Amino acid sequence: MGDNLxxxxxxxPSYDLTYAGEASSSVKKVLxxxxxxxxxxxxxxxxxxxxxxxxxxxxxxxxxxxxxxxGRITACISDKGPGIxxxxxxxxxxxxxxxxxxxxxxxxxxxxxxxxxxxxxxxxIDTEVGKGTRVTITVDF
Amino acid sequence: MxxxxxxxxxxxxxxxxxxxxxxxxxxCGSDLMSDVMAYVxxxxxLLTGLVSPQVIRTAEMMDIKAVVFVRGxxxxxxxxxxxxxxxxxxxxxxxxxxxxxxKLYNAGLTGKGVW
Numbered sequence: 074m075g076d077n078l079x080x081x082x083x084x085x086p087s088y089d090l091t092y093a094g095e096a097s098s099s100v101k102k103v104l105x106x107x108x109x110x111x112x113x114x115x116x117x118x119x120x121x122x123x124x125x126x127x128x129x130x131x132x133x134x135x136x137x138x139x140x141x142x143x144g145r146i147t148a149c150i151s152d153k154g155p156g157i158x159x160x161x162x163x164x165x166x167x168x169x170x171x172x173x174x175x176x177x178x179x180x181x182x183x184x185x186x187x188x189x190x191x192x193x194x195x196x197x198i199d200t201e202v203g204k205g206t207r208v209t210i211t212v213d214f
Numbered sequence: 215m216x217x218x219x220x221x222x223x224x225x226x227x228x229x230x231x232x233x234x235x236x237x238x239x240x241x242c243g244s245d246l247m248s249d250v251m252a253y254v255x256x257x258x259x260l261l262t263g264l265v266s267p268q269v270i271r272t273a274e275m276m277d278i279k280a281v282v283f284v285r286g287x288x289x290x291x292x293x294x295x296x297x298x299x300x301x302x303x304x305x306x307x308x309x310x311x312x313x314x315x316x317k318l319y320n321a322g323l324t325g326k327g328v329w
Contacts, residue, residue: 091292094271101275111277118275119251126268166252179264179272184248191252 079103079141085125085150087134090178096137097122100148103141109214117146117212120192123185124150124208130175131155132206145194148210156202164190215239215323217280217303220259223317224307226282230294231303236279240325243284243315247272254278259323261314265289270296270304279303284311 081103083096101118105111121137128135132152139148157163164186171181186208190196195211218234220226228234242254243261247268250260254276261282262269270293273281280303283289288306289297297304307314319325 091267094268094275098271098274115275115277122271122275123248123251178266179245179247179262179268182246182248184246184252188248188252 077143079139081137081139081141083137083139085128085132085135085137085152087129087132087153090126090129090180093126093129094122096139097125100137100139100141100146104146107141113212113214116192116194117148117210120189120196120210120212121148121150123188124148124210126180127185127206127208128152128154130171130178130180135205143214145211145213149207150210151205151207153205156204156206157198157200158202160198160200215318215321217259219321220280220282220318220323221305223321224282224305224309224314226305226307229289229304229306230297231280231305233279233303236303238280238323241315241318241323242325243311245311251276259318261311261318263287263311265293267293267296269293270300270302273297273302274300281305282307282314284309284314 104114132154135152137150166187167183169183175181193210194213197209200206217236238259241259245264259280265287283306286308
């Protein structure tokens with residue numbers, strides 16, 4: 074696809090898991106259409122989906138800004154949530170602050186950030202208590 | 215194992231999906247979608263007791279082509295519509311999770327590639 078840069082923007086709704094994942098679904102579709110290696114597509118889709126879910130359940134909604142070039146995808150998911158007071162704890166598998174309501178929806182098992190780290194080739198987390206969190210996921214093609 | 219065999223073994227009802235010839239090589243039983251995303255390596259059959267559109271979303275991200283709702287759980291229209299849109303087969307069985315997994319394992323679906 075040459076050096077053309079594709080830029081995509083999505084709004085992420087707050088506290089409504091019904092629509093959570095639409096941005097990741099849309100991005101996955103674009104990557105498939107571009108003919109990107111399915112294993113790379115899956116990595117990007119899962120990491121972005123976990124970030125999107127986090128923005129919905131913890132972050133009071135937010136936005137996803139995605140850039141796709143010939144060499145990589147960068148997905149920046151920012152939310153307007155409470156921020157993460159202890160990032161080291163949040164990165165531990167199984168550690169969660171999610172409510173029972175979220176757990177009943179199949180999430181909040183403390184695997185969100187660890188899964189992002191597992192699947193992203195590069196993960197940057199910028200968080201401030203009281204202001205929000207921004208995660209930047211990069212997957213190389 | 216073909217999907218039609220899974221349907222027979224679990225005495226399942228197919229709510230959506232025409233490709234019963236689909237080959238299933240392994241399976242994953244979980245109610246936690248993040249665990250599915252953490253550990254499943256290959257395209258599998260997903261068995262779950264969770265009824266939520268996020269089951270279909272998770273299947274979509276993981277390239278999972280078939281989902282069985284256990285314990286007689288029946289997904290609502292919104293879930294079936296999403297599954298239809300994404301081309302993901304949906305079934306329901308009265309078997310509880312442990313029994314459903316046991317029956318499939320016993321029939322040779324041993325989870326190769328999942329763990």
